[in-house]
Amino acid sequence: xxxxxxxxxxxxxxxxxxxxxxxxxxxxxxxxxxxxxxxxxxxxxxxxxxxxxxxxxxxxxxxxxxxxxxxxxxxxxxxxxxxxxxxxxxxxxxxxxxxxxxxxxxxxxxxxxxxxxxxxxxxxxxxxxxxxxxxxxxxxxxxxxxxxxxxxxxxxxxxxxxxxxxxxxxxxxxxxxxxxxxxxxxxxxxxxxxxxxxxxxxxxxxxxxxxxxxxxxxxxxxxxxxxxxxxxxxxxxxxxxxxxxxxxxxxxxxxxxxxxxxxxxxxxxxxxxxxxxxxxxxxxxxxxxxxxxxxxxxxxxxxxxxxxxxxxxxxxxxxxxxxxxxxxxxxxxxxxxxxxxxxxxxxxxxxxxxxxxxxxxxxxxxxxxxxxxxxxxxxxxxxxxxxxxxxxxxxxxxxx
Ligand code: C2E
Ligand code: MN
Ligand code: MN
Numbered sequence: 222x223x224x225x226x227x228x229x230x231x232x233x234x235x236x237x238x239x240x241x242x243x244x245x246x247x248x249x250x251x252x253x254x255x256x257x258x259x260x261x262x263x264x265x266x267x268x269x270x271x272x273x274x275x276x277x278x279x280x281x282x283x284x285x286x287x288x289x290x291x292x293x294x295x296x297x298x299x300x301x302x303x304x305x306x307x308x309x310x311x312x313x314x315x316x317x318x319x320x321x322x323x324x325x326x327x328x329x330x331x332x333x334x335x336x337x338x339x340x341x342x343x344x345x346x347x348x349x350x351x352x353x354x355x356x357x358x359x360x361x362x363x364x365x366x367x368x369x370x371x372x373x374x375x376x377x378x379x380x381x382x383x384x385x386x387x388x389x390x391x392x393x394x395x396x397x398x399x400x401x402x403x404x405x406x407x408x409x410x411x412x413x414x415x416x417x418x419x420x421x422x423x424x425x426x427x428x429x430x431x432x433x434x435x436x437x438x439x440x441x442x443x444x445x446x447x448x449x450x451x452x453x454x455x456x457x458x459x460x461x462x463x464x465x466x467x468x469x470x471x472x473x474x475x476x477x478x479x480x481x482x483x484x485x486x487x488x489x490x491x492x493x494x495x496x497x498x499x500x501x502x503x504x505x506x507x508x509x510x511x512x513x514x515x516x517x518x519x520x521x522x523x524x525x526x527x528x529x530x531x532x533x534x535x536x537x538x539x540x541x542x543x544x545x546x547x548x549x550x551x552x553x554x555x556x557x558x559x560x561x562x563x564x565x566x567x568x569x570x571x572x573x574x575x576x577x578x579x580x581x582x583x584x585x586x587x588x589x590x591x592x593x594x595x596x597x598x599x600x601x602x603x604x605x606x607x608x609x610x611x612x613x614x615x616x617x618x619x620x621x
Contacts, residue, residue: 223306224276226283227299227346229355229556230268230292241315244291249313257282258308260329262318262350268292269318269350271343273306294361298346298556307343309334318351325351362553362588366621369584369602374404376611377450383441383609387434388414389422391442392606393449396457396577396599399587399617405597406455406490409442410606435464436471440478443489447482449611457490457520462501465491465508472511486516490541493519495527502536509537520577525561531568538572544595546580553589566594584617 236244245261252258257274272282287295308314311332316325326348330336337344349355374395383390391409398405413421422438423431439458446456465471479486491512498505498521512519520541521533525548534542544565552558569576578590581600590598604612 222276223273223303224279225271225273225299225301225303225307225343226279226297227269227271227343228283228286228295228297229350230270230286230295232266232268233291233293236291245313245315251285252282253312255282258306258311258313260308260311260314260316260332260347262316262325262347264318264350264353267350269347271308271347273303273308294553296554296556296559299342301342305335307333307335307337318353323348323351360559360589360592362585362592364584364588366619367584367588367617368620369615370618371613371615373613374611376454377448379445379448379609383444383448385441385444387438387441389434389438389441390414390416390609391438391445392608393445393611394599394606395604395611395614396597397603397614397616398597399591399603402616404454404611404614406457407446407451407611408457408459408492408599408606409439409445410459411438411442412608416608432461432464432467435461436468436474439475443478443482443484445609447484451484451488451611453488455488455490456484457492459492459522462493462497462505462508465511466501466504472508472515472517475517476515487518489517490520491517492522492543494522495524495529495533495545498537499527499529499533506537523579524565531565534568534572534574538574541575541577541597542569543577543579543599544590546600549578549580549586549590549600550582551586553585559589559593562590562595563593570594587617 241263255274255278257272257278259270259272262269272279286292314332316328318325329347390412392412393407393409395404396406396408397403411419411422426434442456442458476486479489493505509519518540520543521539522543523545524542526545544562548558548562552562566576575597576595577597577599578595579599581587581598581602583602587598587602602615604614
């Protein structure tokens, strides 16, 4: 099967014309040996390359490019299959795209061994690069300028365990504004009595009891937040929408516990996953009304992992939207994820919704998302969840 790949990268240092020609000659030779063909557009600062060939050879070629220190910010724009080679006559053709004119499309079309339909995505990407308009959609970041420094959270620690009839406890993970060095909220993640992950808390319970347990467990989360003296910090709790709907007076019960532990409804955020919100929209809508009427705000969790997407936002606008880890992982290298997240961020800005990126594990992911306008961040890069406590946070420090 023939694979095709399109990427964009940035030159890491200035390159003289003859050096560039040399590199292209070398690449052309290597490509010819491996049965790889393609085109390389260069606008003086960025490369844009279309390559095609047998799957294995193409992967090896791309790995080679990604490990080349000459290429910075390598972003995959398209990775797909095609019925036949399009540029089999060209091992590697360099095309000057400096004048951003659409005239460069002509020599490309002339080099095609099979004509491409005008809706061909690779061709559309080539045209977009040639026009220079794609630059409006990129974000730039420099990781070398940042160091991370761990600072204690400053919150209290739990002197003695929470006395509860429920066999559960909570781990807390900060959601941070890394450039302001502030913890916006802490998310309470349920753990079993022995510290096991969320599903172990529910697996031994009959299904009919899940919702009651889910709701009642929040008492422990609220008590924990209160005992750690979270002050003005907010507390995010996870709840199934049904936990708020199927139990009579669920919101009143939640409210009573919020007050009992000296917290305010304005401090509490209820996180509901996109999946649950859409599959039980009637229940969700009812739960929402109740939460809103008492001043508790709502976050859509795992946005982008479900199937509702933007249509959910057309029906309902939460205070906060958490972009799922699926979209966050390696975003700095992934063109489709970048385009999707940009659209989500822009949409949330127009609607007054705060965006949070979940599952940030690397400085690259954070910096890309920060530059793209995401406001708050959660992930192992900043802090891992800590059972019965608020962990120290690793804050980014600008060194240059
Ligand atoms: P979630 O609400 O999306 O919570 C984030 C999950 O991602 C947590 O897993 C957290 O430990 C993990 N995480 C955070 N940062 C990173 C990171 O940088 N990398 C990776 N790989 N993972 C990260 P956890 O605690 O296992 O929770 C899983 C899910 O269980 C939660 O996802 C939430 O949907 C659900 N859950 C947790 N507590 C409750 C609860 O009290 N009630 C209900 N109904 N569901 C809960
Ligand atoms: Mn959550
Ligand atoms: Mn999530």
